Amino acid sequence: MGKVILDGVTKRYADVTAVNDMNLDIRDGEFVTLVGPSGCGKSTTLETIAGLTKPTEGTITIAEKEVTNLPPKDRGIAMVFQNIALFPHMDVYDNISFGLRLRDYPKEEIDRRVERASDIVQLEGMLERMPDEMSGGQRQRVAIARAIVREPEVFLMDEPLANLDAKLRVHMRTELQRLHKELDTTIIYVTHDQAEAMTMSDRIAIIDGGELQQIDPPLVCYNEPQNLFVAGFIGSPSMNFVEGEVTASGLSTPDFDVEFDPGQLSGVTPGDALTLGVRPEDVYLREKSENVSNPTQPIAARTDVLEPMGDEIFVYLLTGDADPTMEADDAMPQNQLLMSVDPSSDISEDTDVEVVLDRERAHLFDTETGDAISHSLEFAAVEPGPAGTEAEGDD
Amino acid sequence: MATESETEQGPLSRWVDSSIQNPEKVYRAMFYVATIFFLFTTLFPFYWLLVLALTPNDAIANFGFPPVPNGFNPGAFIEVFQQVPFHLYVFNSFVLGIVTTAVVLVLASLAGYVFGRLDFPGKAPLMLLILAVSYFPPAAFVIPLFRLFTGNVTLFGVAPPELFNTPFAMILPFSALFMPLSIFILSTFYGQIPDGLEDAARIEGTTRLGALFRVIVPLSAPGVATAGVLTFISVYNEFFFSFIMTTGEADQWAPLVWGILSYQGQYSELYNLMAAASIVGVLPVAIIVVVAQEKIVSGLTAGALKE
The missing domain is CATH 1.10.3720.10 (MetI-like)
Incomplete structure (x- = not known):
């Protein structure tokens, strides 16, 4: 029923391409999150689905009906906006029933549906309030009630939690998940917050520069990122990247070497430039690495800054001669490694340590194209990214 | 207070003196002057119309200032x-x-x-x-x-x-x-x-x-x-x-x-x-x-x- 298919959707403005050849196939009842940095085209994509923006090229199909040229009202969708967008001159009841009244539903039917929708979002007894008499969370609930009351095929949500305070945001996150379970409709959700994307979605679509980078379940995106951009975007703090060159026995980076058999990787020959990616939790102090079945050779490093988070400590390490190597356009030192350790670890700043990487959880990317080459240095599961996935996120 | 010793001053110069101490006073005075001026220019025509309307037509002439109706004829x-x-x-x-x-x-x-x-x-x-x-x-x-x-x-x-x-x-x-x-x-x-x-x-x-x-x-x-x-x-x-x-x-x-x-x-x-x-x-x-x-x-x- 509520399937949404985007086929080659492109949106060009006078001088920029906001969305480029977007292909999405969203199943009925699926919760898909479009995520990406600001300006990446995720909101424009949502607007083309909503019908607020007309794509320059491509077609959009909702519930087996092509809607590319239909106005928003005929698409069977409902939308929740970032700025909430309640009609300030109407009370809660009128806001929620706006769409039903436009469609000339009988009064009893409207009353019944409004009551049910306000039950679901727990707005009992507030139907006569005006939006400016309500708190941010209550208004957001009214906006959600306004969307669900029409029982649409597809829900679109454009950063609906962005304007709420942190605590309420986490609370609304679980409410949205509960809502999804209850209603069982397709939800397309746009956010720049990857925590929202990871926790709520069935699948995440990562978008950058107007192009789809990867669409997969959250853990697949996390464990098997298809390119450097996805690897760097998903996960907080971000994955460590170290650029190096392929040798006959592995990868040689300025400060350390990791060994693998390049012959096992198709299309990789010694001399190629590859980037090693490893998440902070896959970097271990040498003395704590007894559970890592396949560690790399020890890497000498010096601790720089510690960030105790309570449940873990982020340790910024500098490899090599322990001076930060930075070039003008680097966001962080090239020889920096971020490690996450147990809070009980006895570690202090500015001490020399030895660390190892988990070879089974290290990633290799083509430095030039950014495409993933392998998600392990033990080549049991080699999953190169699909051909033609252009990555621009290797900055 | 301080002006008591300067007995030659008239009321106007006393007022000027105290407004230099307290400019608020001047602003308020100017506000009233402006308000009265605008009220007069907008309301006087209405008053004048009322005077004319209430005056019987054969007595419409020779109004003094301020004008008052020459007679009373609400029947108009x-x-x-x-x-x-x-x-x-x-x-x-x-x-x-x-x-x-x-x-x-x-x-x-x-x-x-x-x-x-x-x-x-x-x-x-x-x-x-x-x-x-x-x-x-x-x-x-x-x-x-x-x-x-x-x-x-x-x-x-x-x-x-x-x-x-x-x-x-x-x-x-x-x-x-x-x-x-x-x-x-x-x-x-x-x-x-x-x-x-x-x-x-x-x-x-x-x-x-x-x-x-x-x-x-x-x-x-x-x-x-x-x-x-x-x-x-x-x-x-x-x-x-x-x-x-x-x-x-x-x-x-x-x-x-x-x-x-x-x-x-x-x-x-x-x-x-x-x-x-x-x-x-x-x-x-x-x-x-x-x-x-x-x-x-x-x-x-x-x-x-x-x-």
């Missing part, structure tokens, strides 16, 4: 309706004003939406062109329009309907003349309504037009009220076209000013009745302005949107 306010069907003239003006205001608000809303909320090439020059229409002296249109409305012009071989002595002969030029200002006011107001609200309305099931009239216009109520009141008052007071486009009979849609003028006959000039009629004519507008002002002040858009 009844006589105005007996001499001519003045209520019909007021009614005509009302109808002309309301119809013109409605036409202007509907069309200017559409134009205001386009100019306020859409982007298209040539928007600024087009807006200027529209505003330029309102800079034109209306007299420039009057002769061609008169010939057109009296049926002396054929367009492409077709004689247009004779509109002279019908309300359309006034409503059409009024609407055209007062439209640009309303477009300007409304486009400013409509441009301030957040896009999210229009998007929400369209998603909920309105067309763009529906979103305009269900969401944008209600939220711009102060602007719509302003444009409406301005248009209505301009039409209600209008003299030039009203005088030329009708022959002046109440049943030929002649407006208020024609009614007032009709107390001026060939042999008599009933100044007291003209004054009384003017007061009667002003009252409805005064009431409308007071009511509309409440609407303007109410501030419907306050704090309902998180942006």
Whole structure:
């Protein structure tokens, strides 16, 4: 029923391409999150689905009906906006029933549906309030009630939690998940917050520069990122990247070497430039690495800054001669490694340590194209990214 | 206090001294002077009308200053309706004003939406062109329009309907003349309504037009009220076209000013009745302005949107 298919959707403005050849196939009842940095085209994509923006090229199909040229009202969708967008001159009841009244539903039917929708979002007894008499969370609930009351095929949500305070945001996150379970409709959700994307979605679509980078379940995106951009975007703090060159026995980076058999990787020959990616939790102090079945050779490093988070400590390490190597356009030192350790670890700043990487959880990317080459240095599961996935996120 | 020793000073220089110490005093004094001046210039004509209306017509002469009625004749306010069907003239003006205001608000809303909320090439020059229409002296249109409305012009071989002595002969030029200002006011107001609200309305099931009239216009109520009141008052007071486009009979849609003028006959000039009629004519507008002002002040858009 509520399937949404985007086929080659492109949106060009006078001088920029906001969305480029977007292909999405969203199943009925699926919760898909479009995520990406600001300006990446995720909101424009949502607007083309909503019908607020007309794509320059491509077609959009909702519930087996092509809607590319239909106005928003005929698409069977409902939308929740970032700025909430309640009609300030109407009370809660009128806001929620706006769409039903436009469609000339009988009064009893409207009353019944409004009551049910306000039950679901727990707005009992507030139907006569005006939006400016309500708190941010209550208004957001009214906006959600306004969307669900029409029982649409597809829900679109454009950063609906962005304007709420942190605590309420986490609370609304679980409410949205509960809502999804209850209603069982397709939800397309746009956010720049990857925590929202990871926790709520069935699948995440990562978008950058107007192009789809990867669409997969959250853990697949996390464990098997298809390119450097996805690897760097998903996960907080971000994955460590170290650029190096392929040798006959592995990868040689300025400060350390990791060994693998390049012959096992198709299309990789010694001399190629590859980037090693490893998440902070896959970097271990040498003395704590007894559970890592396949560690790399020890890497000498010096601790720089510690960030105790309570449940873990982020340790910024500098490899090599322990001076930060930075070039003008680097966001962080090239020889920096971020490690996450147990809070009980006895570690202090500015001490020399030895660390190892988990070879089974290290990633290799083509430095030039950014495409993933392998998600392990033990080549049991080699999953190169699909051909033609252009990555621009290797900055 | 300190001035007690300087006994030669008069009251004025004492006041000056203390205002130098305390400039607040001067500002307050200036405020009162300005207020009294403006109140006098706006209210004195009304008072003068009242004096004229209450004075019997044969005693209208030789007023002193301040003028007081030479006699007391409130019957003039009844006589105005007996001499001519003045209520019909007021009614005509009302109808002309309301119809013109409605036409202007509907069309200017559409134009205001386009100019306020859409982007298209040539928007600024087009807006200027529209505003330029309102800079034109209306007299420039009057002769061609008169010939057109009296049926002396054929367009492409077709004689247009004779509109002279019908309300359309006034409503059409009024609407055209007062439209640009309303477009300007409304486009400013409509441009301030957040896009999210229009998007929400369209998603909920309105067309763009529906979103305009269900969401944008209600939220711009102060602007719509302003444009409406301005248009209505301009039409209600209008003299030039009203005088030329009708022959002046109440049943030929002649407006208020024609009614007032009709107390001026060939042999008599009933100044007291003209004054009384003017007061009667002003009252409805005064009431409308007071009511509309409440609407303007109410501030419907306050704090309902998180942006």
